[in-house]
Amino acid sequence: MADEYERSAEFVDVMLAPHWAALGPPLAEALQGVTGPIVDVGAGGGHGTRVIAKAVAEAEIVAVEPSMPLRSILLARVNESAELRDRVTVLPEPFSEAVLPPRLSAVVAMNVIGHFDAAGRQALWTVLADRLVPGGRAVLNLEPPAEPMAVPESRFADMRIGRRRYEGWGRAEPAGPDRITWHMTYRTYQDDRLTGVLEARYDWWVLDERRLKEELGRHGLVHRRTGPDELGMYVIDRGGA
Template sequence: MMEQYERSAEFVDILLASYWPELGPQVARALDGVPGPVVDVGAGGGHGTRVIAAAVPHSEILAVEPSPALRSVLMARVHEAAELRERVTVLPEGFLQARLPARLGAVVAMNVIGHFDPEERGAVWDLLADRLVPGGRAVVNLQPPTEPVAVPQFRSGEARIGRRTYEGLARAEPAGPEQLTWHLTYRTHQDGELVDEVAVSHVWWLLSEERMTKELGERGLTPKAAGSGMYVIS
């Protein structure tokens, strides 16, 4: 997984930007009234970190991002904004390895839960059950598909910077009863010509609403649908 982001980080942040005008307000609503501190799991370049900071304006934020390439974008984005620089701590470890406070007000995990295998995912649920304060919650989204089916290639994003256009393409194929392998291609065009192409692949662990509900229920936690594949866990 780390190698994937080292090769694709220059494209990931700019192509994800188009998703946050829709995703951001949903995350903000899910965090309404939540206490701090807040953990941003797999913070990437910090699009979600900015949303969290605006939604919980007086709380400490811990932005967890193990990829050095994505973390460099995150660090720059946090440092250039005084309102982030004072409240956001960037942690370079994975979520389960990070040095986190003993008690947490909220945990936000956007587009990331499939990076955890079933054993690691259980550890994530255990951490939520152990550390969320009364009234605290986690905000998680499940990305389709949740079953091991082939996904035909589609355009996942496009951005233009100067003379160059950057395009993301994605497709997936089953890799077992609980996994997909995603194949991602990033193309750079200038003056109508393809000038660069980067291809990466990674495994994604599948999780359905039913299975998540069962796993959380075993730990005394309950997910509540919050729209567009998003769930609030408390």
Template sequence: MTNAEAMPAKNDSYRNYTKVAEFYPLSLQSFSQSEQMFRQELGRLAPIGGPVLDIGSGTGRTVLAIAETLPVVEIIAVEPSTTMRAVLMHRVMQDRDLRQRVTIYSDPIHAVPLPEKLGAVVAYGVLGHFDRDERQHLWRRLIPKLEAGAPMFVELLPIGKPMDFEQKLVEGEQIGRRSYEAVYSGKAEQGDLMRIKARWRISGGGGPPCVIENTNFWHTFTLEELAQETGLRLQRLTPESGMLFS
């Protein structure tokens, strides 16, 4: 496959989440340790003065973790996917405190207005959507805004280089009368790019089984390579997550 064929779908990544947004909380169970360590390390840094920027907030997993761990900090949540953002907005609207502290942006991160200083940056499950040039542009914008010693929390897929794989991520998760299963498969594309396919099978409850498939793209690199890119030091939290700091 040529770049010309692959890139239009890659650049459509925000809309690519639409088909499977409802299953996102199920797939996140595999990253529970990552969230636990994130909360633990974030809590050790309290108090944080400046706002916390959350890139790729999704349905609100990291926003809630930040808000609960740092009870007074302002949160800037960036989520371009309309479907994901609808769930995030619903969560924020249910809580008076969150409505006062969380600002939600629908724009891609490069178009979001940022404050002069940031107390921390969170980028969980999102950086692989950016190629190296896009990441370098991001670092030039973000790193000068980090307060002295302020961290960047990052989470990647546990895949350091392109590879072909197939893995059952969710198996027989029961919700009411229906059962949910998910198989993820990956295929190496050109350079550091991977094509990742999610196949969800929903069955039970008296209705016929249905299958929902979704394809996305992910640039592969390691946490160590990310530290080299940014010029920051790395403290690994889990196999797929870490904290970068000066």
């Protein structure tokens, strides 16, 4: 599997950090009552892994992260804390190849579902249907756009670290009936002088709530909104069935 984050990981983890200020509290809330094990699918550098560990004391966490540079950040972040070191296992395979515990209390897939095509999502829903313990659940978010459409270029990140300033820009274009391509540009400035430009593209499968409901229904799963509307977060479970 090609690693779309191979060159951009340096920017991706720091640019995701501010989003986690908003995503963290509703994710922690959605995990209330869960025990473990918990799978963090596409854990990236581990912002979410840290939230999960804090929200669910003592739970075993399996953080699945196939991108080597992002996984390096994740492993270092886990290693920095004696508590995380004790509880978090980092797996390098993509989700479809990762060997997971047979019973799961929760599965978290934040900022990641767009990397899964219909077959990949089907495999994810199958894992939920087969392995979630009673009361278990998944938490994920759907990011816009929900349909394949052009998204004009905009700046989504602007952060200063030391003497350097990092800007993230992105635009998208349709790439098929349920797919877009994101074109990202990461610009680095030192003392306001442009010192580097990195361009990256990500394939992204779009998914709206109607299709989510339909796909989940085929596996006996139901979804409900959680957290502030603008975050597009959902809890998925068996709905008391």
